[in-house]
Amino acid sequence: xxxxxxxxxxxxxxxxxxxxxxxxxxxxxxxxxxxxxxxxxxxxxxxxxxxxxxxxxxxxxxxxxxxxxxxxxxxxxxxxxxxxxxxxxxxxxxxxxxxxxxxxxxxxxxxxxxxxxxxxxxxxxxxxxxxxxxxxxxxxxxxxxxxxxxxxxxxxxxxxxxxxxxxxxxxxxxxxxxxxxxxxxxxxxxxxxxxxxxxxxxxxxxxxxxxxxxxxxxxxxxxxxxxxxxxxxxxxxxxxxxxxxxxxxxxxxxxxxxxxxxxxxxxxxxxxxxxxxxxxxxxxxxxxxxxxxxxxxxxxxxxxxxxxxxxxxxxxxxxxxxxxxxxxxxxxxxxxxxxxxxxxxxxxxxxxxxxxxxxxxxxxxxxxxxxxxxxxxxxxxxxxxxxxxxxxxxxxxxxxxxxxxxxxxxxxxxxxxxxxxxxxxxxxxxxxxxxxxxxxxxxxxxxxxxxxxxxxxxxxxxxxxxxxxxx
Numbered sequence: 001x002x003x004x005x006x007x008x009x010x011x012x013x014x015x016x017x018x019x020x021x022x023x024x025x026x027x028x029x030x031x032x033x034x035x036x037x038x039x040x041x042x043x044x045x046x047x048x049x050x051x052x053x054x055x056x057x058x059x060x061x062x063x064x065x066x067x068x069x070x071x072x073x074x075x076x077x078x079x080x081x082x083x084x085x086x087x088x089x090x091x092x093x094x095x096x097x098x099x100x101x102x103x104x105x106x107x108x109x110x111x112x113x114x115x116x117x118x119x120x121x122x123x124x125x126x127x128x129x130x131x132x133x134x135x136x137x138x139x140x141x142x143x144x145x146x147x148x149x150x151x152x153x154x155x156x157x158x159x160x161x162x163x164x165x166x167x168x169x170x171x172x173x174x175x176x177x178x179x180x181x182x183x184x185x186x187x188x189x190x191x192x193x194x195x196x197x198x199x200x201x202x203x204x205x206x207x208x209x210x211x212x213x214x215x216x217x218x219x220x221x222x223x224x225x226x227x228x229x230x231x232x233x234x235x236x237x238x239x240x241x242x243x244x245x246x247x248x249x250x251x252x253x254x255x256x257x258x259x260x261x262x263x264x265x266x267x268x269x270x271x272x273x274x275x276x277x278x279x280x281x282x283x284x285x286x287x288x289x290x291x292x293x294x295x296x297x298x299x300x301x302x303x304x305x306x307x308x309x310x311x312x313x314x315x316x317x318x319x320x321x322x323x324x325x326x327x328x329x330x331x332x333x334x335x336x337x338x339x340x341x342x343x344x345x346x347x348x349x350x351x352x353x354x355x356x357x358x359x360x361x362x363x364x365x366x367x368x369x370x371x372x373x374x375x376x377x378x379x380x381x382x383x384x385x386x387x388x389x390x391x392x393x394x395x396x397x398x399x400x401x402x403x404x405x406x407x408x409x410x411x412x413x414x415x416x417x418x419x420x421x422x423x424x425x426x427x428x429x430x431x432x433x434x435x436x437x438x439x440x441x442x443x444x445x446x447x448x449x450x451x452x453x454x455x456x457x458x459x460x461x462x463x464x465x466x467x468x469x470x471x
Contacts, residue, residue: 009080009093009109010034013168013203014073015175015229017192021070023202024077027209028058033257034109034205035081038092042105042170045072049103049170053078053092074175076168078107081399091133094170099143101150105170106142108135109205110185110397113163113457138167151176151228155239158226162455164248164396166221168203174230177203178239182246182454183223184396184445186262190215201229206260220264246445246454250398252437253387254295254358263444265437268298273436274386274428275302275356282426283307284354284382288347292357292369293317299386300356309354314347314376315369337368349377355422356384361400363407366420374421383422388430389413392451400448 010031014020021043028039039061040053050070054061058079078093096105112118115134118141123129127140141160145153150171158167164184169176179187188207192200192215202215210217221227224240247263248255252270256262278299289311291300297313304311318340353373360366360383370381389408393400403409407416417425428436430449437444447453 009078009107010205010209011107011109011166011168011187011203012077012205012209013170013175013177014075015201016073016198017194017200018073020073020075021067023192023200023213024075025058025062025067026212027202027204028062028077028079030209030212030257031079031205032058034255035079037081038089039077039079040092040094040107041067041070041075041077042094042096042107043070043072043075044103044170044172046173049096049105049172051094051096051105053089053094055089055092074170074173076105076107076170076175078168090131093133093135094168095131095133095136095139097139097143101142101145101153102172104139104142104150106135106139107168108138109166109187110164110180111395112137112161112165113395113455114161115163118160138165142169150174151226154178155226158239166205174228175201175203176226176228177221178226179221179223181224181240181243182445183263183443184246184248186247186251186256187221188217188261189219189221189227190217192216201234203227206256206262208257208260211259217261244454245441245443246396247443248396248398249433249437249439249444249446250387250394250448253433255398258298270437271298271386272302272305274433275299275304276306277432277436278356278384278386278426278428279303279306281429281432282384284384284424284426286352286354286380286382288312288314288351289354289356290314290348290373292355293341295358296356296386299358303354303356303384307354312344312347314344314353315341315373316344317341337365337372341369341372343372343376345376348373350379351377352380352382353378354382354384356386358386359390360385360407360416360420361390362405363416363419366422370421380423381421382424383417383420383426385425385427387433388427388446388449389416390448392448392453394448395453395457396445396447398448 012027014023038055039058042051094105094107112134141157142153145156147153165180166185166187189203190210207217226239228235256267258268289304291297391409
């Protein structure tokens with residue numbers, strides 16, 4: 001899937017390492033796929049909080065010189081793609097402020113669905129906002145709390161929030177993290193053993209961040225749980241009553257890296273099962289199975305293995321396409337897709353091709369890819385999608401288009417097939433998706449496929465309008 005969905009961000013937190021900022025940098029590097037707009041790191045040396053953030057990619061922002069200005073054994077980090085707020089440096093995270101709780105910093109993954117309502121209330125009481133991100137609302141709620149401790153203030157703030165959030169907080173001498181009561185967005189924790197028997201605790205959106213720094217994955221921060229790490233060790237507490245889980249199934253369909261464990265389950269295992277079940281439900285007589293890179297690769301491997309049809313990487317992705325490029329003065333049809341993908345002609349010419357992708361959203365990119373494969377000589381092009389039709393927008397941290405732009409919300413499968421110009425089109429069923437992620441206890445959110453949202457949405461008109469303004 002090529003830039004059709006975006007998630008807000010990835011977060012990381014480090015406690016108890018002499019090079020905490022460097023570890024946070026490496027964690028963000030591993031989480032770069034979760035956001036390419038901006039990145040930031042805040043560290044604490046026990047007295048002051050130091051923060052650096054900028055627009056761009058992690059490796060470009062955090063040079064050795066910059067990391068050298070982020071001392072201390074505690075750090076949090078964030079890499080962002082906006083689902084709420086404008087694309088400006090003011091909205092880059094972490095946010096840092098001095099208040100009656102001391103100097104604190106926060107980074108957030110998700111989407112606060114009642115953020116506009118809370119912001120208006122805070123502004124009426126005199127709060128001044130610098131950014132348009134919902135994360136700043138959380139910071140104001142903590143700062144205005146009459147609770148004497150930061151953990152108490154954070155607990156009070158969390159109980160006012162609706163929607164999806166995995167938070168990492170940094171104080172002068174400890175780190176706090178929390179997940180919303182439904183557990184929409186992932187947040188894993190682990191540890192790294194240092195010399196002298198010391199333990200470094202680490203938190204991240206995905207376990208691939210732990211692999212890079214050789215940290216052991218211990219488990220997940222539980223939905224409705226707040227974890228504090230300080231000199232006294234790790235303290236875990238449930239700040240909210242247990243609610244029905246609503247883990248984002250799209251993490252396993254697309255977002256997470258296949259080498260991660262998300263919600264306690266290996267992502268690669270889920271995606272290969274998506275492909276196997278897709279082959280059972282939507283078989284077709286063909287010569288070759290071709291993934292749309294890279295999100296379609298694991299599902300295509302599963303499809304090919306189940307169907308007994310050769311798997312071929314016949315679409316090659318250019319990894320080095322930036323946000324801007326020089327377009328030729330003379331218009332070239334489907335130039336944007338050609339810049340990112342190039343067909344291997346001898347693998348496609350004269351063959352009946354099954355294209356496996358993770359989703360169709362607007363349909364325009366899929367149509368361009370189908371045309372590209374036909375242009376390379378394919379005799380037939382059959383599209384297979386490793387999830388059900390996307391019929392509803394997400395309000396929990398996935399930047400899906402508005403309802404009017406979702407092709408499956410307004411067209412039948414046959415109408416979509418004609419639009420993308422494929423010889424056939426097949427989607428995975430909802431029941432097969434549940435089976436693929438082993439959802440025996442109904443722990444996942446499927447709102448984008450069903451329209452059934454697990455929370456009462458606040459300010460739905462504003463949420464829909466915000467999506468329209470970001471088009």
